Amino acid sequence: MNERLQQKILSNIVKDENSECWIWKGQVSNSGYGKIKIKDEVYGTKTEGAQEVSYMAFIEPITQGAIIRQNCNNRLCVNPEHLIAHKA
Numbered sequence: 001m002n003e004r005l006q007q008k009i010l011s012n013i014v015k016d017e018n019s020e021c022w023i024w025k026g027q028v029s030n031s032g033y034g035k036i037k038i039k040d041e042v043y044g045t046k047t048e049g050a051q052e053v054s055y056m057a058f059i060e061p062i063t064q065g066a067i068i069r070q071n072c073n074n075r076l077c078v079n080p081e082h083l084i085a086h087k088a
């Protein structure tokens with residue numbers, strides 16, 4: 001759990017009342033996923049998938065090599081309840 005990152009996620013979304021999706025309103029990658037710049041203690045500033053940062057901020061650290069996808073099939077959704085880690 002990371003409150004600072006949680007706030008950053010929450011300030012970049014609009015909640016869809018029907019689907020309960022958290023629709024990302026920040027930058028979007030060429031592949032259609034949200035993206036966000038974060039500060040990393042080791043690597044400095046880097047760009048991550050918004051769904052990955054949401055997963056890290058609200059659920060748990062991401063196992064190396066795992067990818068985060070939405071079970072609601074909305075690539076812009078970052079609701080932690082809709083995110084699933086596909087373990088490597």
Ligand SMILES: [Zn+2]
Nearest residue numbers: 021072077082
């Ligand atoms: Zn969703």
